[in-house]
Amino acid sequence: MGENLEDQKKLHQQILLNTALENKDIHNFRDEFLSLHPYDQARFFIEIDPVHRKQVYYFLSPKEMAFLFEQLEIEDEEYRKLLSEMLPQYAADVLSYMFTDNAVDVLNILEKDQVASYLTMMDQGEAQEIKDLLHYEEYTAGSIMTTEYVAIEASQTVRSAMFILKNEAAKAEMIYYLYVIDEEKRLVGVLSLRDLIIEEDDTMITEIMNDRVVYVSVSDDQEDIARRMKDYNFLAIPVVDFQRHLLGIITIDDIVDVIDEEASEDYSKLAAVSDMDSPSKSPFSAAKKRLPWLIVLLFLGMFTASLIGRFEDTLKQVALLAVFIPLIGGMAGNTGTQALAVAVRGIATGDVNEESKWKLILREAGTGFITGATCGILIMIIVYVWKGELFLGLLVGISILASLVVATMSGSLIPLLMDKLNIDPAVASGPFITTINDIISILIYFGMANLFMNHLI
Amino acid sequence: MGENLEDQKKLHQQILLNTALENKDIHNFRDEFLSLHPYDQARFFIEIDPVHRKQVYYFLSPKEMAFLFEQLEIEDEEYRKLLSEMLPQYAADVLSYMFTDNAVDVLNILEKDQVASYLTMMDQGEAQEIKDLLHYEEYTAGSIMTTEYVAIEASQTVRSAMFILKNEAAKAEMIYYLYVIDEEKRLVGVLSLRDLIIEEDDTMITEIMNDRVVYVSVSDDQEDIARRMKDYNFLAIPVVDFQRHLLGIITIDDIVDVIDEEASEDYSKLAAVSDMDSPSKSPFSAAKKRLPWLIVLLFLGMFTASLIGRFEDTLKQVALLAVFIPLIGGMAGNTGTQALAVAVRGIATGDVNEESKWKLILREAGTGFITGATCGILIMIIVYVWKGELFLGLLVGISILASLVVATMSGSLIPLLMDKLNIDPAVASGPFITTINDIISILIYFGMANLFMNHLI
Numbered sequence: 001m002g003e004n005l006e007d008q009k010k011l012h013q014q015i016l017l018n019t020a021l022e023n024k025d026i027h028n029f030r031d032e033f034l035s036l037h038p039y040d041q042a043r044f045f046i047e048i049d050p051v052h053r054k055q056v057y058y059f060l061s062p063k064e065m066a067f068l069f070e071q072l073e074i075e076d077e078e079y080r081k082l083l084s085e086m087l088p089q090y091a092a093d094v095l096s097y098m099f100t101d102n103a104v105d106v107l108n109i110l111e112k113d114q115v116a117s118y119l120t121m122m123d124q125g126e127a128q129e130i131k132d133l134l135h136y137e138e139y140t141a142g143s144i145m146t147t148e149y150v151a152i153e154a155s156q157t158v159r160s161a162m163f164i165l166k167n168e169a170a171k172a173e174m175i176y177y178l179y180v181i182d183e184e185k186r187l188v189g190v191l192s193l194r195d196l197i198i199e200e201d202d203t204m205i206t207e208i209m210n211d212r213v214v215y216v217s218v219s220d221d222q223e224d225i226a227r228r229m230k231d232y233n234f235l236a237i238p239v240v241d242f243q244r245h246l247l248g249i250i251t252i253d254d255i256v257d258v259i260d261e262e263a264s265e266d267y268s269k270l271a272a273v274s275d276m277d278s279p280s281k282s283p284f285s286a287a288k289k290r291l292p293w294l295i296v297l298l299f300l301g302m303f304t305a306s307l308i309g310r311f312e313d314t315l316k317q318v319a320l321l322a323v324f325i326p327l328i329g330g331m332a333g334n335t336g337t338q339a340l341a342v343a344v345r346g347i348a349t350g351d352v353n354e355e356s357k358w359k360l361i362l363r364e365a366g367t368g369f370i371t372g373a374t375c376g377i378l379i380m381i382i383v384y385v386w387k388g389e390l391f392l393g394l395l396v397g398i399s400i401l402a403s404l405v406v407a408t409m410s411g412s413l414i415p416l417l418m419d420k421l422n423i424d425p426a427v428a429s430g431p432f433i434t435t436i437n438d439i440i441s442i443l444i445y446f447g448m449a450n451l452f453m454n455h456l457i
Numbered sequence: 458m459g460e461n462l463e464d465q466k467k468l469h470q471q472i473l474l475n476t477a478l479e480n481k482d483i484h485n486f487r488d489e490f491l492s493l494h495p496y497d498q499a500r501f502f503i504e505i506d507p508v509h510r511k512q513v514y515y516f517l518s519p520k521e522m523a524f525l526f527e528q529l530e531i532e533d534e535e536y537r538k539l540l541s542e543m544l545p546q547y548a549a550d551v552l553s554y555m556f557t558d559n560a561v562d563v564l565n566i567l568e569k570d571q572v573a574s575y576l577t578m579m580d581q582g583e584a585q586e587i588k589d590l591l592h593y594e595e596y597t598a599g600s601i602m603t604t605e606y607v608a609i610e611a612s613q614t615v616r617s618a619m620f621i622l623k624n625e626a627a628k629a630e631m632i633y634y635l636y637v638i639d640e641e642k643r644l645v646g647v648l649s650l651r652d653l654i655i656e657e658d659d660t661m662i663t664e665i666m667n668d669r670v671v672y673v674s675v676s677d678d679q680e681d682i683a684r685r686m687k688d689y690n691f692l693a694i695p696v697v698d699f700q701r702h703l704l705g706i707i708t709i710d711d712i713v714d715v716i717d718e719e720a721s722e723d724y725s726k727l728a729a730v731s732d733m734d735s736p737s738k739s740p741f742s743a744a745k746k747r748l749p750w751l752i753v754l755l756f757l758g759m760f761t762a763s764l765i766g767r768f769e770d771t772l773k774q775v776a777l778l779a780v781f782i783p784l785i786g787g788m789a790g791n792t793g794t795q796a797l798a799v800a801v802r803g804i805a806t807g808d809v810n811e812e813s814k815w816k817l818i819l820r821e822a823g824t825g826f827i828t829g830a831t832c833g834i835l836i837m838i839i840v841y842v843w844k845g846e847l848f849l850g851l852l853v854g855i856s857i858l859a860s861l862v863v864a865t866m867s868g869s870l871i872p873l874l875m876d877k878l879n880i881d882p883a884v885a886s887g888p889f890i891t892t893i894n895d896i897i898s899i900l901i902y903f904g905m906a907n908l909f910m911n912h913l914i
Contacts (some may be wrong), residue, residue, distance in 0.1 A: 035669060039689045042891070060764040071690075072695055095891040162654075169655045176633050176650070176692075193633070193650065197619075198626045212492060230717065232496045233528075233710040236693060237634075252709055256716065260687065263720030270727050270887070283823030290795050291828055295792055298832050301784035302839060306506050308780045315776040322772050322779035326895050327758035328545075329783050334754055334888040341725055344674045366740030371748055375755050382759060429885055437784050 002128045017044060017237040022051045026059050034064065042192060044072040050085060057086055062093030069094055070102050076109040083110070092121035095130075099173045101146035101254065104133045133248075140224055142218045143240045144258070145248035148173040152205060154180050154188055165193070174251045180209045187213055187238055187246045193343055215240050218247055225250060226258045227350060263271075270337075270430045293431065300435045303360060311446045314453065320387070321449055324396050325442065331375060332403040332441035333434035339364045339411025340433045347419050357416050364408040372404030391455045403441035410437060475500060478509045483516050485675055489520065499528040503535075507542060514543055519550030526551055529558050533566040538568055540567070551579035552587075556630045558603035558711065561590045590705075597674045598682055601715070602696045602705035605630040609662060611637050611645055616658040622650070631693045631708045637666045642669055644703045672697050675704055682707060683715045683805065723801060727794075750888065757892045761899060768903045771910065777844070778906055781853050782899065786794045788832060789860040789898035790891035796821045796868025797890045804876050818869050825865030830857035848912045861897035867894060 013032065020029035033041060045056060045068055057065065072091025074078070081108075083091045095103045095118055107115050107130065115134075129147050150168050152161045161178060167177050178196065180189035188212050189209035199208055215238045229237055229252065236249045308315075308325070316320055343360065346352030352360055376397035383393030397424045411433055418424070470489065477486035490498060502525055504515060514522065529536070539550045540563075552560045552575055564572050564587065572591075576584045586604050593599025607629050609618045618635060618763050626632050635653065637646035646666035656665055672695045684707065686694055693706045765772075765782070772779055800817065803809030809817055833854035840850030868890055875881070 037669065037671060037689060073688075133742075166654055169651050192628050197623055212494065214494060230710075230713050231530075232494060235709070252692070252713070253687075255685050256709070256713060259713065259716055260720070263717070263724070264802060265870070267720070267724050267727060267802060270724065270798070281820075283820050283827055286799075286820065286824040287827035287831075290792070290824065291831060293795075294788065294791065294828055294832055296908065297837070298784070298788065298835065301787050302836075304783045304787075305780045306843075312776050312780070315779050316773070319769050319772040319776065319779075320766075322776075322782065323762045323769070325779065325782050326761045326765070326786050326899060327755070329759075329786070330758050330790075330888075330892055330895060331755065333787075333891070334751065335747070337887060338750075341727070342743075345721060345724060363738075363740050363743065365745040367747065370740055370744035371751055374748060375751055378752070378755065379759075386763075425497075430794060431787075432889070434790070435787055438787060440833075442783060 001256075014044065018048075018052075021055050024055065029059050033059075037339045038067045039071045041068045046072065046074060053082075053085060058092060062090055062171065063097045066091075066097030068108070070098055075366070079106055079109055088117070089121055092118045094124045096122045099146050099148055100129050100133055101127075101144060101173075101248075103130055103282040104143075107134065139222050139224065140218065141216050141220045141239045141250060142247070144222055144254045145218070145250045146173045147248045149179060149236070149238070149246075150175055150177075151179045151181050151185075151246060153180060154206045154209065156205045157201065158196055158199045158203045158205070158208070161196060161205055162201075165196070174249060177234075177236050177249075178248070179213075179238050179246055180205060181246055185246055186244045187215060187240050189213060190238070213234060213238065215244075216250070217242065222258045223262050223348070223387070226255045226262070229255050230259070262348070264349060269424075270341065270344070297431055299436050300439070304435075304439045307439065307442060308446065311450065313444065314450055317453070318449070320389075320392065321446075324399075324445070327379075328396065328399050328403055328441050328445050329438040331400055332437040334405040335368060335371065335404050336407035336411040336433040336437040337430045339367070339408040340415060340430065343412040343415040346443050347415060352416070361416070364412040365405055368405040368408030371408075372401035375404065376401040391452070395452065399441065399445040399448060402444045403437070406440050406444070407437040410440070467469045470624040471501065475505075475509075478505070478512050481512065483590055483854065485660065486516050490516075495524045496528040503529065503531060510539075510542060514547060519547055522547075522551045523554035526563070527555055536563055536566055538636060541594065545574070546578055549575045553579045553583045556603050556605055557583075557586050557590055558601060558630075558705075560587055561600075564591065583771050593675065596675045596679050598707060599704070601711045602675070602707045603630045604705045606636060606693075606695070606703075606706040607632055607634075608636050608638050608642075611639060611663045611666065612661045612682045614658065615653055615656045615660045615662070615665070618653060618662055619658075622653070630705060634691075634693050634706075636670075636695050636703055636706070637662060638703050642703055643701045644672060644697050645802070646670060647695070648722045668853075670695065670807065672701075673707070674699065679715045680719050680805075683712045683719070686712050687716070719805075723805065726881075727798065727801070754888055754892050757896070761892075761896045764899060765903065771903065771907055774910070775847075775906070777849065778903075781856075785853065785856050785860055785898050785902050787859055789864040789894040792825060792828065792861050793864040793868040793890040793894040794887045796824070796865040797872060797887065800869040800872040804872060809873070814873050818866060818873070821865040821869040822862055825862040826858070828865075829861030832861065833858040848909070852902075852909065856898065856902040856905060859901045860894070862899070863897050864894040869898070 013036070016032050017029060019025075020032065023189040033044075036044070045053065048056075060068070072082075086091050086094065095106065107118070110118075119130065122130070133142065133145070133147070148171060150165055150172050152157055156164075165175060165178065176193045178191050178193065179187060179216075180191065182188050189205075189211045190213045191205070191209045195208055214228070214232055214234070216228065217240055225237065229250070234252070236251045237309070238246055239248045239250060240246055342364075343352065346360065379400055380397035383396055384390050387393075414433065470493070473489050474486060476482075477489065502510065505513075517525070520879075529539075543551065547913050552563065555563070564575070567575075576587065579587070581792075590602070590604070592600065605627050605628060607622055609621055614623075622632060622635065633650045635648050635650065636644060637648065646662075646668045648662070648666045649671045652665055671685070671689055671691070673685065675696050675698055682694065685745070691709070693708045695703055696705045696707060697703055799821075800809060803817065836857055837850040837854035840853055841847050844850075871890065871893075
């Protein structure tokens with residue numbers, strides 16, 4: 001990509017922009033700055049100090065600032081800080097020039113009276129559109145949809161549809177699909193801009209539109225919508241109410257963010273980092289997020305300890321037993337995590353459902369048996385060769401076999417149960433499953449050791 | 458969404474389609490089938506038996522089958538099976554009607570002589586385009602790009618660009634960006650279809666095109682490209698060689714798949730399921746995938762066991778020591794996984810880089826100290842209250858403190874080291890880090906126990 005050349009160009013640009021800001025040179029600044037992609041504008045803007053940022057507010061129109069604002073990916077506090085730096089009317093204008101869905105995202109992190117004051121400073125129609133969207137619950141279609149779509153009527157021709165499109169192109173968020181509605185604003189069809197431009201001007205929309213529209217309901221979960229858009233390869237999907245009135249559209253860029261967020265979320269939960277803590281946060285804030293989990297696990301661990309405590313006499317007689325505690329617990333924990341990961345991803349992608357769930361649990365039990373038998377025989381041989389203890393080897397081997405079967409089954413059963421109870425199965429994090437399986441495997445190990453004590457001494 | 462109504466409609470469709478297939482009624486079948494979205498066509502097609510599928514091959518043209526084929530998301534063997542069901546010339550035609558990038562994906566899973574035979578049956582130009590793409594390495598821009606883009610020249614007007622677009626619209630994969638090239642096919646600009654349709658017919662392309670094009674190099678990694686497209690909210694990105702010649706474009710639907718795959722991959726690695734095994738696979742194939750990891754961990758576990766074995770005399774004297782082995786090992790393992798997850802995601806999203814990496818390791822050490830001290834003090838109190846053993850409590854508490862500091866540091870240090878050595882840091886999976894930290898924590902625990910033996914007896 002010629003990284004060095006690119007980097008040099010970027011550095012040169014930054015120097016130009018900074019000099020223009022220093023000199024309050026509005027012309028050079030605007031020339032250079034507005035030729036950048038809004039994402040690059042945003043990256044420059046967020047790096048400079050507040051004094052220079054104030055200068056930028058004077059140099060850019062609210063509309064230009066709105067484009068930049070759409071591209072920011074910053075923490076909630078930073079949004080609040082930036083808005084507080086602007087004159088209130090300027091901030092209100094920036095928000096009203098943003099696409100409605102993005103403006104709503106920003107407004108959602110502000111105080112209620114702050115939101116109200118911005119809304120009163122906006123154009124009535126715009127304020128109403130924003131108010132409508134503010135009602136929708138987080139993680140639903142309503143919360144991520146935008147109202148800037150292009151709608152046409154079925155009775156139109158290609159020519160008149162093209163005319164509408166040209167007029168709305170500048171302010172619509174996505175112009176590559178046109179949604180066809182009837183007199184009552186009910187969604188009846190869709191056509192792509194591609195269809196439109198290859199057709200003759202006099203063709204009727206009804207003739208070329210696709211009347212089997214795939215749509216989502218305003219209360220649908222964003223994760224389900226993401227899966228649907230990924231399956232159909234759509235750039236946007238229409239959102240309707242229960243009477244099929246068109247309310248808005250969800251665009252692919254928001255869906256990319258949803259997929260990314262949900263994946264991060266599942267990942268952090270598997271590792272029991274309740275909320276993904278950003279690597280730049282302080283150790284105190286990181287510790288605060290992780291401690292609740294660790295303390296739960298500490299008490300679970302204490303429970304394990306008290307279980308082993310009951311076998312203190314056994315341990316005194318055969319101290320060698322203790323040697324294999326971490327091995328058996330560890331193997332059970334690891335296998336459980338593997339089974340958990342398969343089940344959680346399967347539920348998330350829809351591969352695992354009501355019908356196939358028993359098949360999965362049986363499959364996992366089978367997998368546990370095969371891996372358990374292999375590892376069990378292996379360990380038996382090792383213990384026999386290493387310590388010359390056939391019976392101890394047998395005990396450890398059978399414990400591993402039993403633990404692995406139980407661990408794989410619980411690893412798939414627990415997330416499936418949680419899903420059934422409408423709890424996000426990803427909450428059954430790795431460490432939790434690990435600890436549960438630790439306890440079970442140690443019970444099996446010491447239980448068996450106790451039974452066959454006379455063979456061990 | 459009126460799920461029940463939708464479901465009933467779908468069922469009705471399926472019955473219609475199946476009846477048409479039974480009766481060899483080509484007209485009814487085509488009427489109904491071709492009105493479905495290709496994704497729904499694909500879902501119906503993949504569910505029916507081979508005899509009915511053969512019927513479908515007779516009913517659909519290769520071009521219609523190609524649209525359906527683009528939407529299939531099936532295993533490699535299934536692609537091979539479907540192609541072998543078709544007449545060779547039909548199969549070759551289907552492949553040549555597919556978008557080049559998707560045809561290449563399918564060809565990549567076939568035997569070399571099979572590929573060669575299909576290529577000879579294709580149109581020369583199409584075969585050449587496919588051959589060019591077959592060369593690129595997996596996971597690079599070249600391997601996921603398509604050559605069906607729309608290119609125009611800078612010297613054209615809006616009118617002539619629109620004319621080209623109308624001609625190419627039917628066969629281009631993405632017509633919403635037009636890439637501007639010079640006489641030597643070098644990429645010099647880009648404009649969106651949105652820009653094109655709002656401009657006057659006589660405007661020159663040079664006047665309205667954006668000459669600061671964001672592009673990627675053909676050898677760039679697909680994960681980096683995904684991040685870039687997500688940042689810029691592009692629907693497509695151009696791919697160039699080192700002299701900036703335009704070679705192809707990557708479209709957002711492929712990027713959505715990349716993001717999803719990479720997230721799944723990181724997730725499975727954290728759980729040490731080397732390749733995400735599909736929930737529908739047999740226990741043998743699942744066991745085969747998991748066993749290598751489990752056996753590595755088994756040997757690491759044996760190493761832990763042999764370490765504890767060295768303290769057999771200590772254990773014989775104070776059997777109570779064994780009681781806390783799983784607790785200490787478990788806490789260290791869990792904390793390590795948390796630190797690992799933060800580091801791996803940080804590296805993946807670019808939040809953690811050369812400069813910030815020492816800050817992260819220090820941050821993690823700090824987090825380990827705070828969580829370790831909290832849990833350590835807690836456990837000391839519990840052990841004192843429960844067993845009345847102040848010194849044992851102190852020993853367990855300090856061991857937890859030391860283990861957690863080491864575990865958080867190794868959890869972030871190991872993936873950072875791997876990244877430095879150009880190994881995918883996600884390979885440092887949860888169970889691996891867990892086992893490493895198990896070993897370290899037990900060394901700390903028994904090491905200290907041995908030192909202060911006289912206080913314990």
